[in-house]
Amino acid sequence: MIILVPVKRVVDPYARVKPLADGSGIDTSGVKFEINPFDEIALEEAVRHKERDPNITVLAVSIGASECEEQLRKALAMGADRAILVETAEVYDSLGVAVELKAVAQAENVDVILMGKQATDDDNNQAAQMLAAKLGWPQATFAAKVEFAGRTAKVTRETDAGEETLELDLPAVITADLRLNEPRYIALPGIIKARSKPLDRRAPSAPAQSKIRRLKVEATPPRAAGRKVGSIDELVTELKNKGVLA
């Protein structure tokens, strides 16, 4: 069984980033790049299943410029068996990503696609569902628990009101939410071993044809400064004056 884990190269989610002065995008100068944290959770999950079942192969894939090799090497160090870089200088929107991932999934004959629910840079939460639609496969988004039994996946997924459990016959697309697991720390032997694992580069299957054009990026306007109150009574009076407390 092959589990495909797409990993996106994103700006360090813990760094403070700002818009570029001309508003054309995000200023990434001097900022580290990491694997999208939700993809890292997906990868951890795939590797844990592989460690329990030797018939599982974990294949990591990234779409982007040659720098994405950094994230793919990290994925290999975490335990992926091999990696593919769909190398392009162009920017693909979610639909374009879905088209490219579909091409990889079909070429590699994968059984499961396990990926982050969203990327922490654009927060779109689209690509996996679009990919599932394009493949005609069932999907389970926001996974909190994933089990495989033969050709069936049982996924407990987070919902607006709690949790639900879905059974999906493979092949299927699953997206990882925060509580699926806690990704491992990568130890030095894993990093060394990753250098000799296979990393294939290939061209995109189709040119980027974005249906979304970014016009501007600006900082979120701050809320007007508030103030401290000295007592509960003062707080209650203020809230009543604002009309938010009966």
Add this chain to the structure above:
Amino acid sequence: MSKLLVVAFNESDVSAGAGLAAALGLPYDVLDAVGSHAVADALAPAIAGALGGYSHVAAVSSMRSKDVMARVAGIVDGAMVTDVIAAQSATVFQRPIVAGTMIETVEVLGSPTVLTFRPAGFKGSAEVGSRTPVTADAGQARRVGANERQGGRPDLTQAKVVVSGGRPLKDAATFESVIGGLADALGGAAGATRAAVDSGIAPNELQVGQTGKIVAPDLYIAAGISGSTQHMAGIKDSKVIVAINKDPDAPIFEFADYGLVADLYEAIPALLAAIGK
């Protein structure tokens, strides 16, 4: 023809759709999926099949709508924008990115346009045209179990008052009595930080923040919450934010309209007494 179809997953989405329709300057109909538990692979084709005659299809942002609507966009090759907070026209939208620290303005270049939107930014009104129930076939995925919160308090994303707690609430029983108690006294919903959820103090569907629920109440009371970027991203549309924290340097005091430096275990009982509860 330019027309909007609003997919309603909750009853309140029908009126939320009116706000979006007014902002887009489009007439709108409703496709009713209220109460549907159909899995995404069944519901998305049913929605896609109902798009004839519509230039736009939209749903209020939620985990449910993100699951289903992105699959719709995949089926129809739509131009999708997630979490729209404002519309400059029927093709130019604003949305938060990077955990809400920035606002991106995007133009959609294709049709149909598929949107999820946050109702707080859309207060206009419009007359709903038709309302049609959606009918989905059986899906490939099978829903074999659910553990969902039953009634009692209002939904976090709809509530007029939200009371949230962080890790200082210690355990689930304390959270329920202190945060739940104040929420009930104010007729509001209870929420929690990611840290509180991760430490088992609160159930995960109560998580408020960029990776949880986005709330927009009239009154948000944060008790024992330091104010991480990802939490603030989920509450900044609140009309009035109150912070109760015993650390005077907690970052949340920079965002709160009213800050009270106090131990929440003293402040909340005092607040209940002051409002006569």
